[in-house]
Amino acid sequence: METSKREPLLRELKNYLIHLKDQGYTEIPCEADWFANVQQGTAPQELHSSLSPNEMVSKNNKSLTAVQTELGDCTRCKLSEGRKNIVFGSGNPNADLVFVGEGPGADEDEQGFPFVGRAGKKLTEIIEKGMSLNREKDTYICNIVKCRPPGNRDPEADEISACKPFLIQQLKAIKPKVIVALGKPAASTLLGRNVPITKERGTWHEYEGIKLMLTYHPAYLIRFPTLENRKAVHEDIKKVLKELKK
Numbered sequence: 241m242e243t244s245k246r247e248p249l250l251r252e253l254k255n256y257l258i259h260l261k262d263q264g265y266t267e268i269p270c271e272a273d274w275f276a277n278v279q280q281g282t283a284p285q286e287l288h289s290s291l292s293p294n295e296m297v298s299k300n301n302k303s304l305t306a307v308q309t310e311l312g313d314c315t316r317c318k319l320s321e322g323r324k325n326i327v328f329g330s331g332n333p334n335a336d337l338v339f340v341g342e343g344p345g346a347d348e349d350e351q352g353f354p355f356v357g358r359a360g361k362k363l364t365e366i367i368e369k370g371m372s373l374n375r376e377k378d379t380y381i382c383n384i385v386k387c388r389p390p391g392n393r394d395p396e397a398d399e400i401s402a403c404k405p406f407l408i409q410q411l412k413a414i415k416p417k418v419i420v421a422l423g424k425p426a427a428s429t430l431l432g433r434n435v436p437i438t439k440e441r442g443t444w445h446e447y448e449g450i451k452l453m454l455t456y457h458p459a460y461l462i463r464f465p466t467l468e469n470r471k472a473v474h475e476d477i478k479k480v481l482k483e484l485k486k
């Protein structure tokens with residue numbers, strides 16, 4: 241690129257970075273290609289247009305990709321020993337609705353994606369038939385621990401506390417309107433206390449300023465498919481839909 245063209249561009253870049261710093265942004269994840277394009281003079285002239293709001297990262301708040309990179313090939317707890325895949329999460333990183341489950345099962349461990357087994361089918365049914373939403377486009381789904389607990393046991397306290405910082409960062413990155421905690425371990429982890437789920441399901445709570453609904457885990461519905469349980473989840477998701485439409 242000619243020096244005469246490069247200087248104003250660099251000036252604009254510098255001013256824009258100062259502006260971002262003033263706003264509290266501390267990092268900007270950027271594709272390597274972008275820098276290559278700058279050098280070749282093919283980068284967009286309008287700097288703002290090359291950065292989507294999702295790519296701008298505010299103080300203490302990373303993008304989902306940055307959170308996943310930090311998690312890496314994690315061995316922070318003993319669940320790493322028996323896992324095949326880390327199940328980070330899936331769906332729309334800008335979703336208004338996030339479902340938080342307990343931990344991956346055998347199918348999830350095998351495929352590396354959350355809720356892909358029988359409970360996953362049930363959750364998809366709840367989202368797509370019960371809520372008329374699209375699972376991949378309208379929601380993001382993750383778990384409180386990213387590796388499969390052996391024999392599908394509940395995650396233990398030390399495993400939850402090792403993995404929880406990544407769940408917190410995921411939720412901070414997504415900033416949904418509503419979080420739905422699926423089952424007791426997810427509800428207890430997010431609320432930081434022992435939650436009696438049969439008593440408290442269907443009630444609204446708050447997690448870091450985000451509305452939090454508690455409901456049964458889809459696996460519970462498979463195990464106990466009573467009319468009463470199905471009706472309960474139906475009522476809970478109706479409340480969530482109403483909140484999303486506000």
Ligand code: SF4
Nearest residue numbers: 314317320386387403
């Ligand atoms: Fe790391 Fe979480 Fe897996 Fe433990 S469960 S090894 S903290 S990713």
